[in-house]
Amino acid sequence: xxxxxxxxxxxxxxxxxxxxxxxxxxxxxxxxxxxxxxxxxxxxxxxxxxxxxxxxxxxxxxxxxxxxxxxxxxxxxxxxxxxxxxxxxxxxxxxxxxxxxxxxxxxxxxxxxxxxxxxxxxxxxxxxxxxxxxxxxxxxxxxxxxxxxxxxxxxxxxxxxxxxxxxxxxxxxxxxxxxxxxxxxxxxxxxxxxxxxxxxxxxxxxxxxxxxxxxxxxxxxxxxxxxxxxxxxxxxxxxxxxxxxxxxxxxxxxxxxxxxxxxxxxxxxxxxxxxxxxxxxxxxxxxxxxxxxxxxxxxxxxxxxxxxxxxxxxxxxxxxxxxxxxxxxxxxxxxxxxxxxxxxxxxxxxxxxxxxxxxxxxxxxxxxxxxxxxxxxxxxxxxxxxxxx
Numbered sequence: 001x002x003x004x005x006x007x008x009x010x011x012x013x014x015x016x017x018x019x020x021x022x023x024x025x026x027x028x029x030x031x032x033x034x035x036x037x038x039x040x041x042x043x044x045x046x047x048x049x050x051x052x053x054x055x056x057x058x059x060x061x062x063x064x065x066x067x068x069x070x071x072x073x074x075x076x077x078x079x080x081x082x083x084x085x086x087x088x089x090x091x092x093x094x095x096x097x098x099x100x101x102x103x104x105x106x107x108x109x110x111x112x113x114x115x116x117x118x119x120x121x122x123x124x125x126x127x128x129x130x131x132x133x134x135x136x137x138x139x140x141x142x143x144x145x146x147x148x149x150x151x152x153x154x155x156x157x158x159x160x161x162x163x164x165x166x167x168x169x170x171x172x173x174x175x176x177x178x179x180x181x182x183x184x185x186x187x188x189x190x191x192x193x194x195x196x197x198x199x200x201x202x203x204x205x206x207x208x209x210x211x212x213x214x215x216x217x218x219x220x221x222x223x224x225x226x227x228x229x230x231x232x233x234x235x236x237x238x239x240x241x242x243x244x245x246x247x248x249x250x251x252x253x254x255x256x257x258x259x260x261x262x263x264x265x266x267x268x269x270x271x272x273x274x275x276x277x278x279x280x281x282x283x284x285x286x287x288x289x290x291x292x293x294x295x296x297x298x299x300x301x302x303x304x305x306x307x308x309x310x311x312x313x314x315x316x317x318x319x320x321x322x323x324x325x326x327x328x329x330x331x332x333x334x335x336x337x338x339x340x341x342x343x344x345x346x347x348x349x350x351x352x353x354x355x356x357x358x359x360x361x362x363x364x365x366x367x368x369x370x371x372x373x374x375x376x377x378x379x380x381x382x383x384x385x386x387x388x389x
Contacts, residue, residue: 240283
């Protein structure tokens with residue numbers, strides 16, 4: 001029996017020595033319950049620490065992914081912005097725009113146009129009311145340029161209403177042939193000349209009700225004559241005027257008489273004549289019917305229709321006409337203010353528009369056979385006949 005006990009003791013001693021890990025356990029954890037509680041406390045702490053460490057990593061990954069996507073978008077953006085570097089937001093009026101707000105918006109656009117076209121003027125050459133009324137009648141279905149190139153020969157041969165009323169119709173038709181519809185226009189100008197001779201003593205009347213009685217003279221022609229020959233206010237509702245006031249949402253009317261009344265309510269009478277010139281100048285030079293030059297338009301931020309035309313500035317510049325595009329204007333004898341602003345007179349009928357020769361260096365004398373320098377009225381490069389009236 002003592003031998004068996006000794007053997008058991010010897011076997012148990014190595015077992016106790018083989019558990020060194022128990023020495024690392026704190027002395028306070030003396031019972032199983034305390035160990036369980038300690039494990040329960042340490043488990044949430046470990047999970048919280050793990051979650052805290054993993055959260056920044058996840059955020060960093062998400063942020064990196066967002067930055068990568070944003071970087072890709074930013075890299076792709078220049079390709080789209082190359083078409084329109086500075087996109088202008090259309091100035092859409094409110095749906096229920098009050099009449100007062102409409103008046104303010106319309107007058108602001110007119111003020112901006114007045115700064116852009118301080119030299120705006122009637123683009124028909126004339127020296128007296130008779131020449132203006134005849135030229136305006138002839139401008140139907142053609143350009144003012146073509147009329148200006150045709151009327152010098154007409155007025156040189158028939159300077160007064162009496163002369164034109166007694167003319168040979170065939171001779172007048174031949175002169176007016178370049179304007180198109182020359183037979184109908186011959187009847188009109190000869191008819192109004194006879195009416196001036198017989199009913200008004202050879203003088204153009206200065207009242208709207210008298211002017212509209214003349215053959216071929218409607219309200220539009222009458223207002224052109226009243227505003228520019230007599231200084232009496234009038235709104236000229238031509239094709240350009242109609243197009244632009246609808247684009248700017250000044251009115252939705254389509255008939256000239258209704259457009260005239262609607263626009264007349266937005267402006268004082270003293271502004272009517274110059275308003276017409278501003279709008280028509282803008283329609284001929286920038287805000288074209290088929291492809292407006294939106295990217296070169298000085299009132300683009302105010303235009304509800306911005307974007308209907310070319311918005312790229314470089315491409316839009318190529319669409320500009322007349323003095324804005326460096327081409328001759330419509331008048332052979334424009335006012336001095338137009339010339340001072342850089343406007344170029346139109347060439348006479350049959351005169352080709354040629355490119356002026358570049359000046360020779362001062363150190364090299366000109367050859368004796370060189371042509372004389374071009375006159376101030378020489379046209380700039382480009383064909384003026386390409387512009388629409």
